[in-house]
Amino acid sequence: MNKPTKISPNSALNTSLPTLNIIGSGKLGRTLARLFSDAGLVTMGAIYNRNIESSQAAQAFIGSGRVTTNIEQLSSEPAELWMISTPDDTIKPCAEQLANLIGIDWKKATALHCSGLKTSAELIALQKQGCATASAHPAHSFASPEHSLSSFPSTVCTLEGNERATNILDALFSAIGGQVTTIEPEAKPLYHAATVMASNYLITLLGTSETLLKKAGIEDALANAVLAALMRQSLENGLQVGPVNALTGPIARGDSNTLQAHIKAIKQSVPELDSVYSSMGIQALKLARQQGYLDSEELAAIEKILHD
Ligand SMILES: NC(=O)c1ccc[n+]([C@@H]2O[C@H](COP(=O)([O-])OP(=O)(O)OC[C@H]3O[C@@H](n4cnc5c(N)ncnc54)[C@H](OP(=O)(O)O)[C@@H]3O)[C@@H](O)[C@H]2O)c1
Incomplete structure (x- = not known):
C-alpha cells in the first residue's frame, strides 16, 4: 500500500x-x-x-x-x-x-x-x-x-x-x-479478509469463549471479567511484541495432555466448536514452531492431536 x-x-x-x-x-x-x-x-x-x-x-x-x-x-x-x-x-x-x-x-x-x-x-x-x-x-x-x-x-x-x-x-x-x-484493486479481497478476521472474528472468538465458560457453569459477570482481562492483555502483548513472541499456553509449551483434555471436553459439551478449536490450534502451532522452543517430536505430537 x-x-x-x-x-x-x-x-x-x-x-x-x-x-x-x-x-x-x-x-x-x-x-x-x-x-x-x-x-x-x-x-x-x-x-x-x-x-x-x-x-x-x-x-x-x-x-x-x-x-x-x-x-x-x-x-x-x-x-x-x-x-x-x-x-x-x-x-x-x-x-x-x-x-x-x-x-x-x-x-x-x-x-x-x-x-x-x-x-x-x-x-x-x-x-x-x-x-x-x-x-x-x-x-x-x-x-x-x-x-x-x-x-x-x-x-x-x-x-x-x-x-x-x-x-x-x-x-x-x-x-x-x-x-x-x-x-491496488486486486489486493482488496485479501486485505478485506484480513480486516474481517481481525475485527469480526475477534468478536466471534469472544462469543465462542463465552459459550464454553457458560457450559462450565460460570455466571455471565465473572465470564466477562475473565475474558476482558485475558483478551485485552493478550491483544496488547501481540501488538507490542508480535504474535510469535506473544503466544503462550499449552501449544507453546508442548502440553499435549492438556490439549487432549480440552478437545475431549469440547466434543462432549459443544461438539460444533471442536473444529474451531482445532483449526485455530493448527495456526497457533505455526507460531509455536517459529518460537523454536519445542522439538520436532513435541511439534508432531501436537499436530497429530489437532488433526485427529
Ligand atoms: N459498519 C462498519 O463497521 C463498516 C466498516 C467499513 C466499511 N463499511 C462499509 O460501509 C458500507 C455501509 O455499511 P454499514 O455497516 O454502514 O451498513 P448499514 O448500517 O446496514 O447501513 C446501510 C444503509 O443503507 C441503506 N440502504 C440499504 N439499501 C439501500 C438502497 N438500495 N438504497 C438506498 N439506501 C439503502 C439502509 O437504510 P434502509 O434500510 O432504510 O434503506 C442503511 O441506512 C458497506 O459498504 C460496508 O462494507 C462498514
Missing part, C-alpha cells in the same frame, strides 16, 4: 465548501457525514435511505441535511460529493440508478463507496458519465456511531480509484484524522 501526496481539502475539491449527498446513511454513512460536517469540510445535501425513518434518524445524528424519499428526487439535489454507503451488494445498482438521473453534471462530481472488498469498478456507471470515482475503506468498526465520532482519528483509510477522486478523498479523510493510504 502507498501513501498519496497530501493536498488541502479545498484545493483538491476546487471549491470552498462542497455539498455531500449520501445514499445509504447507516452506521458508517452517518458517522462519516457527521465527522466531515462537524469539521467544516462539507455542507450536507440530500440523505436518501429506502425507509424515511432511517433517513430521519441519520439526519438527526448528523445535525443537518435534507431527507429525500425517493432516488429520483436526487435529480434536483446537485452536489460535488456523492457517498454510496449502502450494503456492498447494492452499491453497483445504486450507482446505476444515480447515473440514470436526468440533469446532473457528473463531470463536476466525485463519488465514493466504502466497501473493503469492492473496488471503484462498482461505480462504473457513474465513471462513464465523467464522474471521478473511488473506494475509501476505513479500517474501523462503526458498531456505535456515537462512539466512533471520538475513536475515528488515527483510523487507516485505504483508497483506490481515479487520481482526482483519491486526491479529494485523501484530503477529506486526512482532515478528520484518518491515516490515508492506497491499495
Whole structure:
C-alpha cells in the first residue's frame, strides 16, 4: 500500500465548501457525514435511505441535511460529493440508478463507496458519465456511531480509484484524522479478509469463549471479567511484541495432555466448536514452531492431536 501526496481539502475539491449527498446513511454513512460536517469540510445535501425513518434518524445524528424519499428526487439535489454507503451488494445498482438521473453534471462530481472488498469498478456507471470515482475503506468498526465520532482519528483509510477522486478523498479523510493510504484493486479481497478476521472474528472468538465458560457453569459477570482481562492483555502483548513472541499456553509449551483434555471436553459439551478449536490450534502451532522452543517430536505430537 502507498501513501498519496497530501493536498488541502479545498484545493483538491476546487471549491470552498462542497455539498455531500449520501445514499445509504447507516452506521458508517452517518458517522462519516457527521465527522466531515462537524469539521467544516462539507455542507450536507440530500440523505436518501429506502425507509424515511432511517433517513430521519441519520439526519438527526448528523445535525443537518435534507431527507429525500425517493432516488429520483436526487435529480434536483446537485452536489460535488456523492457517498454510496449502502450494503456492498447494492452499491453497483445504486450507482446505476444515480447515473440514470436526468440533469446532473457528473463531470463536476466525485463519488465514493466504502466497501473493503469492492473496488471503484462498482461505480462504473457513474465513471462513464465523467464522474471521478473511488473506494475509501476505513479500517474501523462503526458498531456505535456515537462512539466512533471520538475513536475515528488515527483510523487507516485505504483508497483506490481515479487520481482526482483519491486526491479529494485523501484530503477529506486526512482532515478528520484518518491515516490515508492506497491499495491496488486486486489486493482488496485479501486485505478485506484480513480486516474481517481481525475485527469480526475477534468478536466471534469472544462469543465462542463465552459459550464454553457458560457450559462450565460460570455466571455471565465473572465470564466477562475473565475474558476482558485475558483478551485485552493478550491483544496488547501481540501488538507490542508480535504474535510469535506473544503466544503462550499449552501449544507453546508442548502440553499435549492438556490439549487432549480440552478437545475431549469440547466434543462432549459443544461438539460444533471442536473444529474451531482445532483449526485455530493448527495456526497457533505455526507460531509455536517459529518460537523454536519445542522439538520436532513435541511439534508432531501436537499436530497429530489437532488433526485427529
Ligand atoms: N459498519 C462498519 O463497521 C463498516 C466498516 C467499513 C466499511 N463499511 C462499509 O460501509 C458500507 C455501509 O455499511 P454499514 O455497516 O454502514 O451498513 P448499514 O448500517 O446496514 O447501513 C446501510 C444503509 O443503507 C441503506 N440502504 C440499504 N439499501 C439501500 C438502497 N438500495 N438504497 C438506498 N439506501 C439503502 C439502509 O437504510 P434502509 O434500510 O432504510 O434503506 C442503511 O441506512 C458497506 O459498504 C460496508 O462494507 C462498514
